[in-house]
Amino acid sequence: MAQVTFLDAIKQAMYEEMERDPTVVLIGEDVGVYGGAFKTSEGLLAKFGWERVIDTPISESAIVGAACGMSYLGLRPIAEMQFIDFIVCAFNQITNFVAKGHYLWNAPAPIVIRGPAGGGVHGGPFHSANPEMYFVHTPGLKVIYPSTPYDAKGLLKAAIRDNNPVLFFEHKFLYRRIKEEIPEGDYVVPIGKAAVRREGKHLTIVSYAAMMHTSLEAADELAKEGIEAEVIDLRTLMPLDSDTIVESVKKTNRCLVVHEDTKTGGIAGEIAAILCERAFGHLDGPLMRVTALDTPVPYSPPLEEYFLPNKEKVLHAARELAKY
Amino acid sequence: MAKALTKQQHLDLYYYMRLNRAVEDTMVKLFRQNKIVGGLYSSLGQEAVSVGTAFALEKKDWLAPMIRNIGALLVKGVPPRDVFMQHMAKYDSPTKGKDGTSHFGDLDNLHIVSPISMLGDLIPVMTGVAMAGRYLGHKIVAMTWIGDGGSSTGVFHEGLNFAATQKAPFVLVLENNLWAYSTPVKRQVPVENLADRAKAYGVKSFVVDGNDVAAVFTTAREAVELAREGEGPILIEAKTFRRMGHAQHDPAEYVPAEMKKYWEERDPISRHKKFLFKEKLLDEKGKKEIDAKISALLEKERDFAENSPFPPAEFAEHGVYCTGDDCHKIRAKWERPIAEVTPPKSGVPAVWTVEGFGSGKGSGGGSAPIHFGDTVKHEQKEEAAPSNNGAKSPAKKTAKKSVIATARKAKR
Structure with missing residues (x-):
């Protein structure tokens, strides 16, 4: 077992899921060539190509909307918010379109919306938010906010495999500060268990x-x-x-x-x-x-x-x- | 030149427009009998847009309607009873009473995505549908509609721009009915043709008479073909007119009488009927047969809808989440080799290549060194600039250029 940072755990989860399942794609700002603002998707483009690692314009509603549309044909997109603060730019798309689809018209949207959240790193008022409760208050969404590399990996995998839209918050203070030995290979941590x-x-x-x-x-x-x-x-x-x-x-x-x-x-x-x-x-x-x-x-x-x-x-x- | 329509296509377009109007006429009656639970929105006079565009799609293609696109749903294969039951909030309706109007979809068979009331959200969603279709090798086209009103939403622009960067096989029909509730289009958008907005995104666009069903269909067919061949997205502006108020409650007294009259004379169904009669594709007998067929169908559909029960109250609690495979088996249908999108074949060098870098032209005709040359090359324009500032502009431009040049030198 190797010591893995929180950030590497996220990277591993995405890499392994994309390798395991060709319906998993990643979409977001600077996730491709640059590998993500925090390098959580570093190396994914080189491995999986332009069709599966999609760099987008600065358009959070379009990112979430497109991810949702892709999921209707059986894909499992991961939509990255460069900082979770920007998720509110897609608020309508998430709370009205994505969250209500299964209840209203029996349309599951298996997407994950993830990104770095939280303060303590002097990010200021627009790069430190904890907007989880807007979404906890929205029926139809699942909300995950892990604290350890082990959970981050196992829960992200569970989120990708879940048939519902899952919001996955990653505390950026923990990204490089928390290290833990995690098992090699595949495991999931069940959603909804403390x-x-x-x-x-x-x-x-x-x-x-x-x-x-x-x-x-x-x-x-x-x-x-x-x-x-x-x-x-x-x-x-x-x-x-x-x-x-x-x-x-x-x-x-x-x-x-x-x-x-x-x-x-x-x-x-x-x-x-x-x-x-x-x-x-x-x-x-x-x-x-x-x-x-x-x-x-x-x-x-x-x-x-x-x-x-x-x-x-x-x-x-x-x-x-x-x-x- | 566009291919001519067959007789059957002309007759089908007529049939679906008549069906669209008859379905809505039936719903007006139901509304007046208090059998429709919520609002009722009319597409009276706009049937050619819904029908003509959706008719250009193949069965495997995807669409997402707006509130006034009942016609598109009928063309795609939705039975009228579903439309009635949606409005009547019945348990047998596609949403089982959880939502009304055209707010329903069918992912598995008809490939319809449900709209929501917030306009524009469907544009990126259908872009995603188009992208996923391409990814899986389905060769599909995705289509949705937006109004003149909805074209001012932020997500319209985010969505269309994103679709353009992805060259998504996506067709956006901008149904310009001249009114967003009570606000005329001139107070919403200060351009003559809303299709011009496509230029800003490098998107090909068409403008069509939205009350000429054959023209709408021919345009949509071309757009769908282009999108399918990888030339998408395509924007079609269909110019039409909303002859009723925003919904049943709205008498639309703010609409000038002469405007109503102008458009009533351009009723798409009467126009198409006149054409069919003139070309001897239809006669009075044939028309009566179509009318009778529709009446009989709708009577049956309406009876079914009226006999459907309301949902049991406790059903309100069910279905917020998908519970897993027992609820939905989510499986992508691959129509291309998976090996193409999995390692090692999927691997690419993680660097940008900027095609044609440095080959661009500035608006003054000179070279514009920082330019992504994969857009259309700028043509040298010989004619003088518009008269209001024509005299001044050349001098100004020269002056500007030299300033830029100095600045660049100074930087070095």
Whole structure:
């Protein structure tokens, strides 16, 4: 087994799927000759050719629309957003056309829309977004946001093979920072299943993507204080694995949600509602959340640092919650 | 010169236009009886566009209609009952009551993609259909329609430009009916021929009298052939007129009376009938037979639609996601060797080659060194520039050139 970065895991997943299945094609801005802005598709054009690795004009609606049209003839296109921030340029195409097709006229659209998301790299307000909840709120889409190279590869493969439109968010902070040994060859990670990253009994921390790592670091720190936190990595936001969350909270009786998305309308609110519905009697304290501020992502390092959740903020909230 | 139409083609075009109008007349009656759940949109007077264009497609080709293209659906093989049931929100309708109007499709048999109400989105979608068809070796053409109104959407331009870069086997019919709801075309688009927009994307275009079904068909046939041969995409502007309001609720009082009169005199069905009678391709007896056939068909179709139940309420919850192979077996149909698109054969050097680089001409006739020479070579124009700035322009151009030259020197 080799040490693989998050970025290489994405590359491997696309390469292997394209090799395995000639209906898989990649379409997006600068994905071909340049190999993608983050080099996630490096080498794919040389291997698979112009018909399968398609460089496009700067036209996100056209990219998503064309991917959808291609899928109607049995292809499985991967549409890349150069930065996930630009996905909103295709918002109508995704939420009205792609998402509703199966429900309305029995037309599945097996496409993956993927791209680099998230902050912490001083990308500023238009290269740092976490727009996942727009799409979690849209029936007909699946939304994946992994935190490890192993999951990134296995979930991307699962997404490509899924018959539904899947939005696949890749946290760019993790691209080159996280390395992991992953098995050679083919495996998939099922969509819609959360992972318990650390077991604990005093409180449950629910998180995903880059904040999962922050949560784990905080949990290690808490352990030194005698607070054993269970850390759940959601991996998939839609469909949400509420069973795993509910089971954990029934055991720990306390829940803290940590996400890099902004607070209002973030998935923490949904999780709070689910726990009220399904585990109200088990809660010893309020659901707490550590999230980004309800502002655009600011550019200057001190501002962005203030905006983002971090280990200290998680520790502070967890200590408060543990007092209940 | 275009091939002449056969007698049968002329008669088929007539039949489908008559069927289109009769289906819509039936729906107006159903609407007045409160049997149509939502809005009803009319293509009265525009039948030649829907019918003439769709008639140019082969069975294997793909189309995606807009709201006023019931005629295209009928030509493609949709039974009238499906159109009725869609409007009546019945359980036996193609969408089983989940959507109405022309919002339905059929991926497997008829190759129809459903529209959505947001205009223009179909353009990149059908570009993708065309690309996938080419990729799989199907030799298909994809066609969709857009209105004068929809041609101002961003995705129209994104889609057409992208289709052009891909040389997609795709035909876009721009149905210019002169009105986007209450706004006349002159207030939407400040050009005489909307087809001119194709030039900006290096796309070949045609302008056709949208109320002359034979002309529409001949043009569409040429466009479809060109697209199939790899000369796509092609834009056809069909000039026509929306004789009813935006939908049934809209009396369209904003449309000048003389405009309505002008176009009523150019009714596509009356015109084609007159032609058929003159050429002795049809007589009164034959016309009556067609009328009777359509009436009998629609009576049957309407009865079926009226007897279909509404969907059970709990059906609202079903079908948001495809559940896998038990729900849809998604399999591409390969009509070319897969080896062509898989390694090692698919491999290419990952570099751009820019054909004809440096061979371009600037608008002033001089050389324009940075130019992608695979576009049509600029022709030297001898005649004077337009009179309003003709006198000044040569001097200006010279001055500009020298400034550029200096700037370039300075850079070095």
